Amino acid sequence: MSEQQVYEPRIVAFLCKWCSSAGSDLAGVSRIQYPPNATPITVPCTGAISPMYIMSAFNKGADGVLVSGCHIGDCHYIEGNFLARRKMKLIMELIEFIGVEPNRFRMSWVSAAEGAKFAQVITDFVDDLKPLGPQDKLKKAELT
Amino acid sequence: MTKKRTGVFVCHCGTNIAATVDVAKVAREMSGEDTVAFTKEYVYMCSEPGQESVVQAIKDNKLDSIVVTCCSPNLHEKTFRDNAKRAGINNFTCEIANIREQCSWVHSDKAKGTEKAIKISRSVVRRVNRNQSLDTIAVSVTRRAMVIGGGVAGIQAALDIANAGVEVVLVEKQATIGGRMLQLSETFPTLDCSQCVLSPKMVEVKRHPKVKLMTYSEVQEVTGSVGNFRVKILKKPTFVDPDKCKLCDDCTAVCPVVVPNEYEINLTTRRAIYIPYAQSIPASYTLDESTCLGLNPVVCGKCKDVCEAEAINYDMRPETVTEDVGAIVVATGFDLYDQANMQELGGGKIEDVLDGLQFERLCSASGATQGHILRPSDHKEPKNVVFIQCVGSRDPAKHCAYCSKICCMYTAKHAQLYKHHVPDGRAYVFYIDIRSGGKGYEEFVQRTMEDNDTLYLRGRVSKLYRHDGKVRVLGTDTLSGQNVEIDADMVVLALAMVPSKGTTEIAKVLKIGRDKDGFLAEAHPKLRPVESVTGGIYLAGAAQAPKDIPETVAQAGAAAAKVIALLSQATLSRSPLIAKVRRSHCTGCGMCVDACPFIAIRLENGKAVVNEALCEGCGSCAATCLRAAIDVKNVTQLQIYEMIEACLTV
Secondary structure (H helix, E strand, O other), rough: OOOOOOOOOOEEEEEEEOOHHHHHHHHHHOOOOOOEEEEEEEOHHHHHOOOHHHHHHHHHHHHHHEEEOOOOOOOOOOOHHHHHHHHHHHHHHHHHOOOOOOHHHEEOOOOOOOOOHHHHHHHHHHHHHOOOOOOOOOOOOOOO | OOOOEEEEEEOOOOOOOOOOOHHHHHHHHHHHOOOEEEEEEOOOOOOOHHHHEEEEEEEEOOOOOOEEEEEEHHHHHHHHHHHHHHOOOOHHHEEEEEEEHHOEEEEEEEEHHHHHHHHHHHHHHHHHHHHOOOOEEEOOOOOOEEEEEHHHHHHHHHHHHHHHHOOEEEEOOOOOOHHHHOOOOOOOOOOOOOOHHHHHHHHHHOOOOOEEEOOOEEEEEEEOOEEEEEEEEEEEHHHHOOOOOOOOOHHHHHOOEEEEEEHHHHOOOOEEEOOOOOOOOOOOOOOOOOOOOOOOOOHHHHHHHHHHOOEEEOOOOOEEEEEEEOOEEEEOOOEEHHHHHHHHHOOOOOOOOOEHHHHHHHHHOOOOOOOOOOOOOOOOOEEEEEEEEOOOOOOOOOOOOOOOHHHHHHHHHHHHHHHHHHOOOEEEEEEEOOOOOOHHHHHHHHHHOOOOOEEEOOOOOOEEEOOEEEEEEEEOOOOOOHHHHEEEEEEEEOOOEEEEEHHHHHHHHHHHOOOOOEEEEEEEEEEEOOOOOOOOEEEEEEHOOOOHHHHHHEEEHHHHHHHHHHHOOOEEOOOOEEEEEEOOOOOOOHHHHHOOOOOEEEEEEEEEEOOOOOOOOOOHHHOOOOOOOOEEOOOOOHHHHHHHHOOOOO
């Protein structure tokens, strides 16, 4: 990386449709600015996020992965975020075990009314990822 | 699979998108995608010519799928899916890429914004590549409705729905319907008596052949979805048969238990057996199990002995009733902000400092003092009263950030009522601003100031304390720049309206969202103000936001109209985005069965089978299956992997 080019972490953000995606919409409507590093993928529920998605994102070169859903107890599908929380805890332990900084994976609860919180979550995540530099532990080597 | 022919339509949204996203570049990049056969950018894609151009482009270019990159799918997904259908292709092959709320509005760097918009658009193009054509699932509709909350909002909604010929179940937690409005003395800006306006409606709803009234009942569990909800209601025992009760009041005379009367906001007491108000509907007594000595003739049994009508029955038990309804209106109302939070104003512990509802009960002819305004401490007429507005509201640092909306008006009303009761008394009002938007409202406030000789002081009160038998009020008049010190006989706080406790509880039961202040969230702040985010559940009254009676009644009518429109359809279409099993991959391990929150999956001959009527398409099963044998249609795992790839492609 040349000195002029500042390192910008690339984040995949899995957002549940009902809370966090709607929360990100509210951040938009309220014009709350946050860094453009995270690309959102909206899924029906955090419970629908397979642990394989997280690994796949790291594998394809993500520097950080965010999973954001409804607050515990508020899941539109009753208990999907409980299922997600259990799986994501395992992912956190797994990536740490294989030597990836646990800070590269984050889970947050952002409701449809929390636009400002959504912006804050992304801002904080980007700030925390910057000192870590690019993630290459799980990144598939470029085939030439 | 033959190669898709996808059209990508990039919207400028005026400058909303185009200012921070290079829309031409997005379109150019998308045309490089393998499956994209057509791209177009346009200033307002959702305008009539914009929509027409989408339809025309689909026809002219033989497109089989489209991606519209524009605003949130919550706004225009339906618009463009309808257009896809109009152009002769399946509406589920149309998807929205949100590059406005999630991109252009939250970033200012055009190069980076454009890069992100390209990633978002590309990921949706790749997703659409594997979208199937699907048909909505038709489901029958239960032509009945439920209204939760029996205040003026609930009563109005129930009556409007019932008058359209639809059966309504009205559920109220308290022993009587009427809610907060029944506690009010007079209403602004006409000063007509609250009970006189409401009582006829209460009687009407009780007698209406299409209304099933359930008081002293609580909604415990709601299952199902729009068109077909199943609601479990706990009917608490009142221990009094309303058909036999003659309202003679003999029972309260003998009841030895004295407890604070919550209907009079603890200004007075009631017995364990009581009737909330003279106008209560149903007109019957209620025996409060939690304070009764024991529902046991050996322990007490005085009320049962004295009741000549033999209306009292200690053997009543709680009952769980199940009701099937197609739509639900939530009208669970408000509480006042807890005075205990206002430490500088005494935290609710100073005598003769009342909240607005307590003052209403003092003014009310049916209230604790039969309509005489008397100080609670010595039962004397207060010769000067200080009213304080914005207590707990408009204070983002410590309390509620929002304006409670009705306090300016009801404080003006309180000052007038006080002056009518005590013509030689002095009324002071501390205010920040006067917000009197509404028909006849400003004139009403002016009347309070001029004809009723009320002194309005612009400023906040810093402290209240007991001093020499009075309440000392320390405040500031910011217009004259003077500190003000008043020794008041009585102080009335206009506390902020907050969502009622029941509102918080019902939101959890119904799984409907709440806003940052805890009020029920509407589906769209402007275009869908009476709908919750969940289909078939509607909102009315102060549970949604602070509002006055006319607004509440209007919203209740609007909610009722939505219910009637929904229930007048013979069938509803359900989203076809539900789980599907790939039988060849399924090993029958049953993990998806355990993961499903809706009990929609069962094992049959060693393979998982999805019940299409129950599946909500959450995808918990897909994320659990080790063999990728189950997927939600059009949100398949393969699609997500390709979206991830697109998000990380530079």
